[in-house]
Amino acid sequence: SQKIEQNSEALNIQEGKTATLTCNYTNYSPAYLQWYRQDPGRGPVFLLLIRENEKEKRKERLKVTFDTTLKQSLFHITASQPADSATYLCALASDYKLSFGAGTTVTVRA
Amino acid sequence: SAVISQKPSRDICQRGTSLTIQCQVDSQVTMMFWYRQQPGQSLTLIATANQGSEATYESGFVIDKFPISRPNLTFSTLTVSNMSPEDSSIYLCSVESGGNEQFFGPGTRLTVL
Numbered sequence: 330s331q332k333i334e335q336n337s338e339a340l341n342i343q344e345g346k347t348a349t350l351t352c353n354y355t356n357y358s359p360a361y362l363q364w365y366r367q368d369p370g371r372g373p374v375f376l377l378l379i380r381e382n383e384k385e386k387r388k389e390r391l392k393v394t395f396d397t398t399l400k401q402s403l404f405h406i407t408a409s410q411p412a413d414s415a416t417y418l419c420a421l422a423s424d425y426k427l428s429f430g431a432g433t434t435v436t437v438r439a
Numbered sequence: 440s441a442v443i444s445q446k447p448s449r450d451i452c453q454r455g456t457s458l459t460i461q462c463q464v465d466s467q468v469t470m471m472f473w474y475r476q477q478p479g480q481s482l483t484l485i486a487t488a489n490q491g492s493e494a495t496y497e498s499g500f501v502i503d504k505f506p507i508s509r510p511n512l513t514f515s516t517l518t519v520s521n522m523s524p525e526d527s528s529i530y531l532c533s534v535e536s537g538g539n540e541q542f543f544g545p546g547t548r549l550t551v552l
Contacts, residue, residue: 361539372443372531372543373482418481425470425535429481 331356333430335419341436342409350404350433352419357428359421362395362402367416367432376417377404409437441466441534443544451550452522459518460547462532467512472541473505476529485530488515522551 336351352362361380365373379386379395379402386393392405406413416434420427442465452458462471470489474482485505486496494507508516519526527550533541 363540370546370548372533372546373541375540375542378538378540422539425539426472426484426487427482427541428484431481 331428333357333419333421333428335417335430335433337433338431339434339436341438344409344411344437344439346409348406348409348413348435348437350406350417350419350435352402352404352430354400354421357400357421357423359423361422362393363420363422363427364391364393364402364404365418365420365429367418373418406435409435411437411439413437441468441536441542443532443534443542445530445532445544445547447547448545449548449550451552453552454523456522457518457520458522458549459516460530460532460549462515462517462544464513464534468534469512470535471509471515472533472535473507473515473517474531474533474543476531476546478528482531485517519549522549524551527551 332355334353342348363378364376367373377393379393390407394403414437416432418432419430444463446461473485476482484497485500486494488494488507488509490509490512506518529546529548531546533543
């Protein structure tokens with residue numbers, strides 16, 4: 330069966346450190362993978378998209394890698410700030426549809 | 440990008456009743472999606488709504504329970520019919536941009552008593 334697993338439910342880090350989140354999947358062949366941020370009581374907000382033929386994407390303090398052999402994506406938040414505290418969701422795209430992981434809640438301590 | 444609004448933002452309903460959720464987009468879009476997010480869980484796609492055609496439902500979701508309308512390119516409704524407490528959830532609509540990313544509405548928080 331298809332499965333998307335994000336490494337842990339919660340990640341607590343000190344301000345200024347790098348947060349690394351993992352997304353592993355099985356029985357998918359996604360054309361691309363996306364990362365979203367969700368704050369409590371709000372809908373997800375798109376952050377980054379990486380295609381199957383891309384190894385790495387960056388946007389400001391965010392970096393995403395995509396390894397289709399390992400079936401894994403890593404999401405990094407560098408120089409983390411308390412404002413980065415949120416739940417981060419990975420989503421795999423098949424055709425036009427997205428399948429979401431359960432999310433990792435990141436808390437950045439000042 | 441797209442700006443999406445949903446109505447109502449939240450509601451408390453009695454078992455056996457129905458609720459219609461509205462989703463309005465500030466631009467014309469081809470595809471709109473409806474998701475459910477149960478407490479503490481991730482998003483599950485309910486159906487895809489294209490203007491001018493029947494909605495396409497995912498496994499486990501049926502039209503009788505979740506009828507969808509898509510009368511034009513900026514608007515859609517999702518009805519949760521004959522509700523039970525198990526339908527308590529956040530319901531979100533989204534649209535896809537030309538670049539494959541999806542933009543989400545703020546969600547409708549439904550509680551069924």
